[in-house]
Amino acid sequence: MTAPAWLEVLAETADACRTHGREDLAQRLRRRQDRPPGGTRVAVLGFPKQGKGYLVNAVLNAPVCPVGDAATPAVPIEVGYAAEPGATLVGRADERVPVDIEKLTGEVGARPAGSLRRVEVGVPRDLLSAGLVLIDTPAIGDPRSPRTAAALDVLADADAVILVSDAAAPLDQAELALARHVRTWCPHVVIALTKIDVSAGWRTVAEQNRTALSAAGIDSPVLPVSATVRFAAAKGGDQDLNARSGFPELLSWIATQVSRPAESTAALLAAVSVRAAAAELVETLRARAEAAGQEAGVDQTTLLQRSQRRADELRRRNSRWQNLLADEIADLQSDAEYDLRERTRKIVETIDETFDRGDPVKVWDEFGPWLDSTLAEAVETTYTFAAERAEWIAQAVAAAFGAQYDLPELALADSGADRIAEVRQPRIERFKIGQKAFTGLRGSYGGVLMFGLVTGLAGLPLINPVSIGAGVAFAAKTISDEGGMRLQRRQAVAKMTAQRHVDDVFLRFSKECRDAIRHVQRRLRDHFTELADALADELTREREMIIAGSAERERRSAALRREIDRLAGLHKRAGELGMLASRVPKELPA
Known part of the structure; x- marks a missing residue:
């Protein structure tokens, strides 16, 4: 027994619905197809x-x-x-x-x-x-x-x-x-x-x-x-x-x-369902074809020119961020070194003021810890400044690069300020009692002799109250002068020792700070160079896809046009079957 013509059209349309992802339409058509006759x-x-x-x-x-x-x-x-x-x-x-x-x-x-x-x-x-x-x-x-x-x-x-x-x-x-x-x-x-x-x-x-x-x-x-x-x-x-x-x-x-009549009703309903499903499919495929046509409307030359402009823009961005990184890193190194130098200079000024007024023998126990903590604070502050500036540089370079990407970890290495060696107390010569006595005797000898000779002209002996008084005065003056000179030498030694310690700290940590900044520079340079290389590779692949995609787009467009024509044919056949089914009741005998 030959199957009705509408069943063939219905099955073909259901297959087309499934092919194009419209299982809902396919289910509706299947229910029309599988519905038992009668009723x-x-x-x-x-x-x-x-x-x-x-x-x-x-x-x-x-x-x-x-x-x-x-x-x-x-x-x-x-x-x-x-x-x-x-x-x-x-x-x-x-x-x-x-x-x-x-x-x-x-x-x-x-x-x-x-x-x-x-x-x-x-x-x-x-x-x-x-x-x-x-x-x-x-x-x-x-x-x-x-x-x-x-x-x-x-x-x-x-x-x-x-x-x-x-x-x-x-x-x-x-x-x-x-x-x-x-x-x-x-x-x-x-x-x-x-x-x-x-x-x-x-x-x-x-x-x-x-x-x-x-x-x-x-x-x-x-x-x-x-x-x-x-x-x-x-x-x-x-x-x-x-x-x-x-x-x-x-x-x-x-x-x-x-x-x-059941058969004509089934044929008419099948024809209407096929036309409705085919119309929805054709509308969907036409939307795809229009989108493909709009995409194809931008010809290959235009796409290649657009890709070339993007490549040129990438090269300009590379030049901008590289120049910006080099300039900012150089400025940061100079500023960080100046910052540390300025802080140590103020420490040296404080050292001079301290030992100009005080005796190292008396103040060194308090001065040494102060110097160590102040130097550690200066180093830590400079490192903090450098770290914040490095973060700002990273953001500026990212902005110059032209897109937002995850930035690398830029934390500077530990400043090591807590590992600064303690300043060593210099060897300070003390003015002991024996030294004072010997210095006093030496000074009193001149006073006794000088005034003893002068008073001898007056018939007085060499040792007399006047010469003895002069000897005592000369002894006191000699002891005082010697103590002052020894204090100045102690102060000079303390200043020199403290200043040498400050210079050592500056040389060490300025070098370490420059090394840390150069490490930041290398991290940023490698990171953005890698990103630039990836973008360049992407542009290269894009140009290759543009060249290879033109034929593929044309093939897809032709396939869509053929499918639309096929569905339009099904729509037309369904309409003819529907008209035939609608005429059947009029042709039946009364």
């Missing part, structure tokens, strides 16, 4: 508070769907024929749980979110006995919500759709967009204008809806209905009131859907 599925869609549940209940004259303040299920409710009323909860793994139809709302609400696929309800109604299944869908809302997804998913295997809208106001843009989307996937759509019993201007609204639908290119009838009037008519058996409810026209439209 008519009519879905009822709409936004919240439009009266979907009331409409389904009114069509069946049975309270099968929750209405009013009852919680609306987040899954579709499929109402079909059954000899006895009953309900079944169908889970995600197709497990089936029978429940009492009177407890349906509570049972559905007690289930965890996402655990159900649908709810199947069976009621004994002649309208359903011919295979009709009415599907009450969750309310349409946020496009990203599971409820909206579950409602729109019903379109994949619906034969017809009743789109519900409140008669209080005309169709808004969201409802028109929904109608356009539904009409794309299902050819048989009717707009049920509900609640006309409480909307005095429903006739005007109905006419406005017909005008809006026509302007939007949506060929769907508008049927005003009132579920409240329908229930009142059924309760009282009033045929006139039932006619005023508008439901006879809606039931007639449903009966028309049920009476359509």
Whole structure:
């Protein structure tokens, strides 16, 4: 037996959907393909508070769907024929749980979110006995919500759709967009204008809806209905009131859907689904082709020129950061050496002032620790200054490089200020008692002799009170002078020792500071040289890819164009099959 032509088109379109990553479209087409023959599925869609549940209940004259303040299920409710009323909860793994139809709302609400696929309800109604299944869908809302997804998913295997809208106001843009989307996937759509019993201007609204639908290119009838009037008519058996409810026209439209030949309906629905899926795929591929065309619009020469400009800019940046690094490092070395020299100069001035006023014998015990701590502080301060300046240089070089990258670790080595050798106390000659006595005797000898000779002219002996007094005075003066000279020598020795120690510290740590700064220079130079080399390699690869990518882009563009043409062919074939299927009922004998 030869398979229908629409099956071949449907399968080919589903394969194209999977090839281009649209598994959702492929699933919809597969459901059309795998749907068993027979039966008519009519879905009822709409936004919240439009009266979907009331409409389904009114069509069946049975309270099968929750209405009013009852919680609306987040899954579709499929109402079909059954000899006895009953309900079944169908889970995600197709497990089936029978429940009492009177407890349906509570049972559905007690289930965890996402655990159900649908709810199947069976009621004994002649309208359903011919295979009709009415599907009450969750309310349409946020496009990203599971409820909206579950409602729109019903379109994949619906034969017809009743789109519900409140008669209080005309169709808004969201409802028109929904109608356009539904009409794309299902050819048989009717707009049920509900609640006309409480909307005095429903006739005007109905006419406005017909005008809006026509302007939007949506060929769907508008049927005003009132579920409240329908229930009142059924309760009282009033045929006139039932006619005023508008439901006879809606039931007639449903009966028309049920009476359509199964094979032509399947072919028409398949053709519509193929055209909708092909249209979405073509739109996606055209967007890709336009993007590829815009990319190809920048010809290879322009891309190569752009790459060359980037290479030239990289060379200019390399020159800038290298010059900046060399200049700043030279300035830092000079400034660091000057900073340490200035601090040690002030220490030397303090040394001079200290020993100009004090005796090293008395002050050295206090002076030595002070000198060591002051030199350590000076060295540490200079190192801190150099480290902060090095960090600033690194930031400046990075800015000159033209992009922000992770900077290398630039911490200077430990200053070693805590390892400065203690200043050694110089050998200081003390003016001892014996030395003072000997110096005094030597000075007194001259005084006694000089004044003894002078007084001898007056007939006095050489040793007399005057000569003895002069000897004592000369002795005291000699001792005082000798003590002053010895103090000056001690001060000079202490100054020289302290200054030599300061000079040693300066020479050692100025050298170590310069070495640390040169280490920073090498780290920054190597780091940014490596980055520059990497960027240069990247530009080289980019030029190679530009040259090699032109042919690849052309190949992809040609493939996209061929695929678009193939999908357009499928779209056309589906349209021809749909037109043929739509003519079949007219060609059948009466």
